[in-house]
């Protein structure tokens with residue numbers, strides 16, 4: 001697992017491309033406000049807590065807890081079959097992900113890779129119990 | 130408003146069938162209308178039609194006046210209504226036509242997979258859509274968390290579908306309406322758990338429209354006016370993982386607080402509510418967020434019949450999105466039509482006796498946009 005690069009930490013800000021490249025190479029990239037410390041699991045140009053634009057790259061934990069989940073039986077075009085999606089708590093932030101292993105709310109899950117069915121990759125978590 | 134259901138005519142023709150009766154109900158001349166606030170959410174994707182406001186105005190003989198089109202997912206025409214009310218209140222316009230139109234059924238030539246993708250366009254393009262999240266899935270995530278925290282059950286959710294189907298049979302504009310049972314709902318196929326097909330509102334085509342006027346002008350209209358006494362409009366974070374809480378629907382709490390304050394009432398004063406029940410779980414979240422029921426009581430209250438048309442706090446006497454139907458851009462002003470009809474005492478078999486204060490709750494996307502409107506019978 002690679003550390004966020006210097007380019008991520010900026011002067012430039014963290015972009016979707018950075019988040020996507022990290023996801024594809026096996027790291028969850030988030031951003032942390034350098035003013036108030038708030039963390040977001042997806043890039044933001046400014047902090048939702050305090051408005052600061054000093055949002056630095058951080059590596060998010062790969063182990064999390066299922067906050068909510070559902071199994072989708074009627075998928076959109078470009079997606080196949082029945083699959084589970086959920087909101088995963090990662091420390092003080094949350095991330096929407098594809099879930100594997102019929103996990104329940106409260107269950108511990110690990111980041112294991114990505115799925116690519118639509119436009120771009122989505123994170124995948126599996127049961128760690 | 131038009132009947133909600135399947136319609137094989139164009140957007141301008143469908144909208145005219147809602148707009149002209151609204152104009153005639155008010156008894157105003159088209160030349161007296163000095164602005165058009167219009168809602169359509171998806172016409173660009175579903176019908177390859179954008180820049181609809183001036184086209185529809187032209188079709189109705191109103192060309193030349195200021196026209197604007199709103200898009201805020203399912204809250205599209207409520208936002209048009211809010212802006213129209215504020216413009217009239219500010220004295221910028223005197224008489225305004227507000228409405229929305231949408232076609233979501235296979236009449237557009239698009240199948241369920243394509244429409245599910247079109248609806249999913251209201252979720253985040255980079256951080257939500259790649260997971261295959263759908264709109265039933267969004268509300269399933271909110272509802273499953275509510276079930277986890279409060280013990281809300283699938284049977285309680287089904288009771289909401291049964292209630293709204295029951296109400297819908299007394300609404301001549303409703304897409305559906307019949308006496309259904311909890312078993313009917315629980316035996317229907319699962320779309321995204323906990324939602325069965327009958328927990329979900331249908332894809333509908335339809336149009337709705339209202340006329341908003343300054344009080345001094347409304348007095349001269351041929352029909353009985355009703356008063357708009359409060360409007361709150363707030364938003365929450367997108368993507369939904371950024372929301373501080375998945376069960377509180379914070380924007381609804383903040384918007385209703387604002388609307389109640391403007392109207393100088395509390396939730397206790399609301400005689401009935403039209404809420405955004407795109408899925409049965411959404412009605413649970415809405416009734417709690419609006420303060421009509423205590424947190425965690427939305428499911429049990431519905432199961433006990435407290436939100437039926439003859440209950441202590443009737444919710445969705447029109448049948449709601451669930452039974453009346455949900456032509457996205459037409460839904461917001463259709464709620465305003467139901468409030469108006471009820472407050473005038475014209476709702477027939479679904480009339481809530483002595484209703485003098487009513488609330489409409491319309492949300493967009495994953496509840497990130499919410500507009501709450503309080504209306505009162507004209508004193």
Ligand SMILES: [Zn+2]
Nearest residue numbers: 033036047050
């Ligand atoms: Zn901050």
